[in-house]
Amino acid sequence: MNATASAAQATGTVNSDPIVRIIDLHKSFGPVEVLKGVDLEVHRGQVVVILGRSGSGKSTMLRCVNHLERPSRGTVVVDGEVIGYRVKGHKLYELPSSAIAKQRTKTGMVFQAYNLFPHMTVLENLIEAPRRVKGVNRDKAVADAMQALEEVGMALKADAYPGTLSGGQQQRVAIARALVMKPSVMLFDEPTSALDPELVGEVLNVMRRLATSGMTMMVVTHEIGFARSVADEVVFMSEGQLVEKGPPSQVIDAPLHESTRAFIDSIL
Known part of the structure; x- marks a missing residue:
């Protein structure tokens, strides 16, 4: 892992306002590069919804936040801690699994x-x-x-x-x-995708109540109505990169990027 630059960035920002910082995040599975340098900040109390087609890297990014996937390069900082690593000087040293398990208590993960x-x-x-x-x-x-x-x-x-x-x-x-x-932040990886349509609403209602209570949330979903009504920021990913981000009124209703427009049109 080319960690020196990321470690320097991480140690300079662990006391900053964002509760989650994703810095130059790369992830490869063999020869396939799934994440290609993602940068994202999530502030305390924010609801960030991540949209994108299947294979765009959404879920992989989320799994890197709690180190269920080990980044190939880059750094994730949650609530002041570099996830998965100990910082010494400007270098990162991978933590033992017991320490990583303790770090994961900062992030509540809800899967499909x-x-x-x-x-x-x-x-x-x-x-x-x-x-x-x-x-x-x-x-x-x-x-x-x-x-x-x-x-x-x-x-x-x-x-x-x-x-x-x-x-x-x-x-x-x-x-x-x-x-x-x-947890300091809740991570939702398409939590309604495996549900029958008539059951989706009860789960989304719980998530809405959590958002209203001030819970910090990162949500991978295709539920555009939920994103429009609850998200503070919407992120659109394509081919492992963060293409567009902004409030729902921009990304969903008036997207700037052609790939975002095509995706929104395909699911509305």
Whole structure:
């Protein structure tokens, strides 16, 4: 990893206002370069929606934010910490997996698939990570879990098993599971794409409430109505690059770039 320049930038900015800084982010899978030098800042309390065609690098960028994907080059800073690395001088040294797991508690990740443990109740799913990763005692973990379930409207299902829930209910539980870790930023990777159309609304409503509460959010989605009504900033990606960004009134309703216009026209 060519880390010297990125480390210098990162150490100069860890106390700056943005809660997430993505600096010159590159990611390759073998000979295929998926991200080609992405720069992006997300400020505390912002909702940033990321749009783009399949294969544009949206999800890969999001996964680099919490180091589920290791950048080939570039730096990600979340809440003052360079993710995945220790900074010494102007160099980056990769952290052990245990330290990276601790850093990931800053970022709550919600995937397309719910990834709930089927043999555990809803409540047990929620208290697993706080107890194992953060060492929270059971009583505190249960109290926090019930509060998170209340936030997503699933408290009455605490003793249910995931297999008895609808897809929308399972995704709301997955959101609660991320919230219970008290993250600095929530990452949503197409959270409604696997849902039947009639279940999409209940998940988007939970996300709207989180946005209203001031939660910092990065959301990969094709839900243009959600982006228009909730996003502070919309980012359009194409072929691994950030092509256009701005408020929804610009990027969605009056895009400047031809590739953005073509994409918006194709999904409206």
